[in-house]
Every structure is written in structure tokens, then in C-alpha cells.
Amino acid sequence: xxxxxxxxxxxxxxxxxxxxxxxxxxxxxxxxxxxxxxxxxxxxxxxxxxxxxxxxxxxxxxxxxxxxxxxxxxxxxxxxxxxxxxxxxxxxxxxxxxxxxxxxxxxxxxxxxxxxxxxxxxxxxxxxxxxxxxxxxxxxxxxxxxxxxxxxxxxxxxxxxxxxxxxxxxxxxxxxxxxxxxxxxxxxxxxxxxxxxxxxxxxxxxxxxxxxxxxxxxxxxxxxxxxxxxxxxxxxxxxxxxxxxxxxxxxxxxxxxxxxxxxxxxxxxxxxxxxxxxxxxxxxxxxxxxxxxxxxxxxxxxxxxxxxxxxxxxxxx
Amino acid sequence: xxxxxxxxxxxxxxxxxxxxxxxxxxxxxxxxxxxxxxxxxxxxxxxxxxxxxxxxxxxxxxxxxxxxxxxxxxxxxxxxxxxxxxxxxxxxxxxxxxxxxxxxxxxxxxxxxxxxxxxxxxxxxxxxxxxxxxxxxxxxxxxxxxxxxxxxxxxxxxxxxxxxxxxxxxxxxxxxxxxxxxxxxxxxxxxxxxxxxxxxxxxxxxxxxxxxxxxxxxxxxxxxxxxxxxxxxxxxxxxxxxxxxxxxxxxxxxxxxxxxxxxxxxxxxxxxxxxxxxxx
Ligand SMILES: [Zn+2]
Numbered sequence: 226x227x228x229x230x231x232x233x234x235x236x237x238x239x240x241x242x243x244x245x246x247x248x249x250x251x252x253x254x255x256x257x258x259x260x261x262x263x264x265x266x267x268x269x270x271x272x273x274x275x276x277x278x279x280x281x282x283x284x285x286x287x288x289x290x291x292x293x294x295x296x297x298x299x300x301x302x303x304x305x306x307x308x309x310x311x312x313x314x315x316x317x318x319x320x321x322x323x324x325x326x327x328x329x330x331x332x333x334x335x336x337x338x339x340x341x342x343x344x345x346x347x348x349x350x351x352x353x354x355x356x357x358x359x360x361x362x363x364x365x366x367x368x369x370x371x372x373x374x375x376x377x378x379x380x381x382x383x384x385x386x387x388x389x390x391x392x393x394x395x396x397x398x399x400x401x402x403x404x405x406x407x408x409x410x411x412x413x414x415x416x417x418x419x420x421x422x423x424x425x426x427x428x429x430x431x432x433x434x435x436x437x438x439x440x441x442x443x444x445x446x447x448x449x450x451x452x453x454x455x456x457x458x459x460x461x462x463x464x465x466x467x468x469x470x471x472x473x474x475x476x477x478x479x480x481x482x483x484x485x486x487x488x489x490x491x492x493x494x495x496x497x498x499x500x501x502x503x504x505x506x507x508x509x510x511x512x513x514x515x516x517x518x519x520x521x522x523x524x525x526x527x528x529x530x531x532x533x534x535x536x537x538x539x540x541x542x
Numbered sequence: 543x544x545x546x547x548x549x550x551x552x553x554x555x556x557x558x559x560x561x562x563x564x565x566x567x568x569x570x571x572x573x574x575x576x577x578x579x580x581x582x583x584x585x586x587x588x589x590x591x592x593x594x595x596x597x598x599x600x601x602x603x604x605x606x607x608x609x610x611x612x613x614x615x616x617x618x619x620x621x622x623x624x625x626x627x628x629x630x631x632x633x634x635x636x637x638x639x640x641x642x643x644x645x646x647x648x649x650x651x652x653x654x655x656x657x658x659x660x661x662x663x664x665x666x667x668x669x670x671x672x673x674x675x676x677x678x679x680x681x682x683x684x685x686x687x688x689x690x691x692x693x694x695x696x697x698x699x700x701x702x703x704x705x706x707x708x709x710x711x712x713x714x715x716x717x718x719x720x721x722x723x724x725x726x727x728x729x730x731x732x733x734x735x736x737x738x739x740x741x742x743x744x745x746x747x748x749x750x751x752x753x754x755x756x757x758x759x760x761x762x763x764x765x766x767x768x769x770x771x772x773x774x775x776x777x778x779x780x781x782x783x784x785x786x787x788x789x790x791x792x793x794x795x796x797x798x799x800x801x802x803x804x805x806x807x808x809x810x811x812x813x814x815x816x817x818x819x820x821x822x
Contacts, residue, residue, distance in 0.1 A: 388780075389771070389777050389780050390772075390777065390781060391777065391781055391789075393771070393772070394770050394771060394772065394777065394789070394790060395798050397756070397798065397799070398772070399751030399752040399755070399756050399769075399770065399771035399800075400751075400800050402752040403725065403751070403752050403753050403754070403755070404756070406721060406722055406725035406753055407725045407728055407732070408729075410725065410726045410729045411729055411733070426709070426718060426749070427748075427752040427753075427771070430718060430721060430722060431752070434722055446718075447714045447715050448714050448715060448717045448718040448749070449709065449714075454711055457711065458632065458711060467631075468631075471627070471631060471714075472711075472715075473714055474714065474715065478715070479715055482626060482627070482715060482716065484715045484716065484718075531729075531730070535687060535726055535727065537716065537719035537720075537722070538679075538680030538720060539680050539716060540621050540622065540623065540624060540680050540681050540684045541621070541622040541623065541624050542621065
């Protein structure tokens with residue numbers, strides 16, 4: 226059973242009509258191909274119209290779509306081989322942050338990302354994709370391993386934020402993220418960061434310092450979620466749409482403000498409609514980007530990485 | 543014994559602060575509610591003579607406290623906020639900036655300066671909490687970045703005094719990337735082996751804690767300061783129960799291993815001097 230978002234309801238109606246038509250035709254052995262193909266093209270037209278005019282809040286909804294591919298889905302679909310590596314060597318293994326060595330063709334690389342769960346049990350196990358400090362420390366440990374063996378790093382970002390819990394504070398959530406930011410700037414190997422869902426604040430940035438930072442078309446990346454922004458600035462949870470508009474948090478916005486390097490297009494209707502097609506696109510982007518980055522020396526990459534982030538921000542002299 | 547200086551006659555902690563004649567103005571401690579003379583309060587480095595509550599002072603007070611004869615050269619004092627996102631919540635961001643400037647006499651939530659501290663060269667950046675909650679926007683990030691550049695160019699130790707609620711929401715993604723920018727500069731400072739001391743004062747939370755405030759060669763704090771990544775309200779809502787007493791206090795953070803020491807503000811200048819002198 227597919228999940229339809231509120232703005233997808235008109236599509237849902239036509240799709241159920243189409244299914245009904247096909248079922249009737251089969252039951253009664255009549256040819257309705259002309260009618261179904263006309264309905265199918267209406268659906269495509271409608272979908273195109275809806276998706277060409279998405280509001281920022283609708284993009285946020287898509288980024289959280291329950292059928293959207295998560296980090297491990299992409300790894301499974303993109304990679305020829307993957308060996309998951311666990312633990313931060315200090316406290317525990319954080320299931321909200323996963324990583325391991327992967328092979329795509331003849332290129333091996335480290336892939337690291339936040340992981341959300343698909344059902345209630347998994348969601349709890351993955352802590353809704355909200356890492357604890359040990360998650361960030363595990364990520365950094367894996368990055369250092371990659372650097373040691375001269376393998377590029379790909380991070381997949383999908384988090385509603387770093388976990389705001391008691392133990393997280395005791396174990397230094399702030400310090401863990403801060404250290405990652407600083408260390409990632411000095412990594413000698415190529416680093417590609419891709420926002421595949423939600424990119425919430427420091428919890429996202431903690432694995433998002435890279436030579437190329439890219440966003441999938443229907444994702445968001447900002448300093449705070451629209452809901453929390455609404456509750457703080459409007460003192461009410463009801464202004465999430467307005468907050469999403471004000472935050473300029475979509476891929477297009479972030480690219481325009483030169484806060485990310487590029488946008489990866491999704492299949493029409495969103496990544497959740499075609500996991501495989503989305504994976505093929507991301508795989509191609511990773512392969513091509515790695516090829517580009519490999520023409521630079523480690524020093525050039527580090528210099529450019531630092532320069533890029535240091536140019537971010539707008540001030541009046 | 544956390545710190546001492548051995549002088550000719552035994553051991554002294556250099557805390558002498560003269561008590562001078564009152565000038566007629568009174569200060570009431572927000573913590574113990576006791577009254578003291580404003581002048582005495584100031585001479586006491588803005589700490590309460592009765593309960594040692596450290597008042598939430600800003601750059602002006604810290605500069606005067608740390609720089610010899612209050613002499614310093616401010617770095618990029620004119621830097622101001624733009625409004626690249628044309629952000630409007632209950633009012634437009636530029637209006638908020640303008641009214642805060644008028645109210646505080648400040649240009650943004652951080653000031654940076656270089657000068658002498660007990661004859662040692664030092665670069666100090668200090669946040670002002672009364673400027674939109676000490677929130678970190680482009681100006682804060684850029685001023686800190688340039689202060690670190692100054693430290694790097696002249697190989698002078700860098701002291702960052704944080705007091706902030708975290709990111710400035712009205713600069714959204716731009717604000718977030720200031721965490722990256724300042725961390726990049728600190729990575730360079732670290733490579734160059736120029737000392738960086740981070741002083742976390744009450745309160746230091748959010749993106750500031752998750753970037754420059756926690757990246758010192760030495761992370762230090764003042765007594766009782768609130769230090770955390772998530773704010774207490776958010777954590778309370780997440781876990782659905784009250785927080786233990788003293789949770790996220792400087793003492794708690796020290797106990798959990800994320801601070802090198804807690805320093806009484808009256809001893810700050812001399813203790814920093816001792817530390818930096820040992821590194822020379
Ligand atoms: Zn008091």
C-alpha cells in the first residue's frame with residue numbers, strides 16, 4: 226500500500242480509478258487500453274503539474290516520505306559489495322549512524338550515513354535517525370580508516386537532528402559534532418556529501434563537510450526544522466509552512482545561496498516512487514564526482530574545501 | 543589544589559581586588575538577591591561578593607578585565623548583518639537588527655580585538671548575549687574567522703569567549719555554515735600550533751557548543767555556567783521528565799570530561815597568563 230501525501234491526493238484518486246478500470250477490464254475480458262492509456266497520461270500530466278509547483282513545505286514532506294529510500298537502501302542498490310563496520314571503540318555502536326567499506330565497480334570507498342527505520346520497531350532501533358555522540362565518533366573513526374587506506378568517503382545525510390537526550394549531553398554531543406567539523410576539513414581523501422532526506426542543523430553538518438556537498442531535489446537542509454522554527458519565532462507550532470518559506474531550506478534555495486554545490490534530480494514524483502532509478506542516478510553522480518576530485522592533489526582538495534566554506538555567509542563591510 | 547602560583551612568601555592565589563569607596567549606585571544579585579555597590583561589583587569582576595554569582599557580562603567588561611589598561615585594537619568593528627534571505631517572522635530581520643543595535647549600541651553578537659594581557663600578545667573574541675541571544679549569524683562567523691586569521695598571521699594565542707543560545711534562525715543555512723567556517727579556521731590554527739583557549743560562559747548552547755566553543759586546546763568555563771548542545775527545555779520535552787539538578791552545569795561538564803578547568807572570573811586574567819606563559 227503506497228502512502229500519499231496530502232498534495233498527492235488528486236494523483237491517488239486517478240491512480241485508484243485506473244486500477245479499478247484495469248480490474249474491471251480483466252474481470253470482463255474487455256479491451257480498455259485506449260481509456261487506460263489516456264488516464265495514464267492524465268496522471269503523468271497531473272503529477273508533472275503538481276511537482277513543478279511544489280512549495281517548500283511540500284518538499285519537506287517529501288524528504289520525510291515514509292517510502293523514501295534510506296542510507297542502507299541506497300547502499301544495497303548501488304554497491305556491488307558492502308562490509309558494515311560498527312562501533313566508536315569507546316561507548317557503543319550507534320544504530321542511527323551506519324558505515325562501512327563499499328565497492329562500486331572497481332572503486333572501493335567508505336560510505337557513512339544516518340539511518341532511519343521503516344517500521345515502528347526499526348524506527349526506535351535507529352532512534353529516528355538521530356545519532357548520539359558515539360554515532361559521530363564512529364563516523365569520524367571510519368573516515369580516518371578511509372584516509373589511512375587512501376579511499377574516498379561518501380556521506381549520506383538524513384537526520385531530523387542530533388539526539389537531544391540526557392546521555393547524549395553527558396557524552397558530549399556538542400564536542401563530538403565540533404570535532405567532526407574540524408577533522409573533516411583536514412581529510413586527505415576526497416569527500417562527497419549527499420543530503421538524501423532531512424538535513425537538520427548540526428546533526429547533519431556533523432558528517433557534511435566535503436569537497437562536494439549535494440542535495441537531492443526533494444530534500445531540505447537548514448539550521449532548524451520548520452516546526453521548531455515556528456515554535457520559537459512564532460511561539461506556535463502552526464506556522465511550519467511559513468517557517469519553511471522563510472528558512473529557504475530547499476536544494477534550489479541552498480544552491481542559490483551558494484551553501485551547497487549541486488542538486489541531484491529525482492525521478493518524477495520523488496525518489497520514493499522509484500528507488501532503483503534514484504540509486505542509478507546517485508551512483509553515476511558519485512562515480513563522476515570522484516573522477517573529478519581525483520584530478521586534484523590532497524592539498525588542493527583541502528584548500529578548496531576550506532575556502533569554499535569560509536566564503537559562506539553574507540556581511541556588510 | 544587546582545591552581546597555584548608559588549611566590550616568594552608561600553602560596554598566593556592572585557585574587558586581590560581592592561574594595562573602593564561606593565559611588566552611590568547599587569547592584570542587586572539576581573541569584574542571592576543581596577545588595578552591593580555597583581563599583582564593588584565591578585571591581586569584583588562582576589561577581590557577587592556574597593554568593594560568587596558570575597553576572598552575564600559582555601565584550602566590554604571582558605576586554606576591560608583582560609587587556610592591560612583596557613587598551614586594545616578592535617578587529618572589523620564595522621561588520622554588519624545583511625538580509626540575504628529576506629527573512630520575515632513576526633517582523634523583518636533588518637528591523638530586528640536595527641532595533642537591537644539601537645538598544646545595545648553593538649553591531650552584532652561578537653566583538654574581536656587584539657592587545658596585551660599581562661604583556662602577552664593575545665587575540666580575544668567575545669560574544670554579547672544581549673544581541674539577539676548571542677546568536678551566531680554570518681557576522682559572528684566572519685568576525686571570529688578574521689580574528690583567527692589575525693592570530694594565525696601574527697602567531698598570537700586566540701581566546702574565544704562564548705555566550706550564546708546557538709544559531710541565528712533568521713540566517714538559516716548561512717548561520718549553520720558559520721559552524722563549518724569557524725571550525726575550518728580553527729583547524730588551520732591548530733595545524734600552525736598557535737594556542738586556542740575556549741572560555742564557555744553562561745549560557746553556551748546549540749551550534750556554538752557544536753563548533754568553536756568545544757574545539758579549544760583548552761576548554762574552560764566559569765562556575766555554574768550552563769553548557770550544552772541541546773537546551774534544557776528541548777531535552778525535558780524529549781525524555782518527558784525533569785532534568786537532574788546541576789545537569790549541564792559547568793561542574794557537570796567538567797566531571798564528564800569536556801572541560802579542562804573552571805575558573806573564577808576574578809582569577810581569569812592571571813590564570814590565562816600562567817597557562818599561556820607555560821606554552822611559550
Ligand atoms: Zn549573590
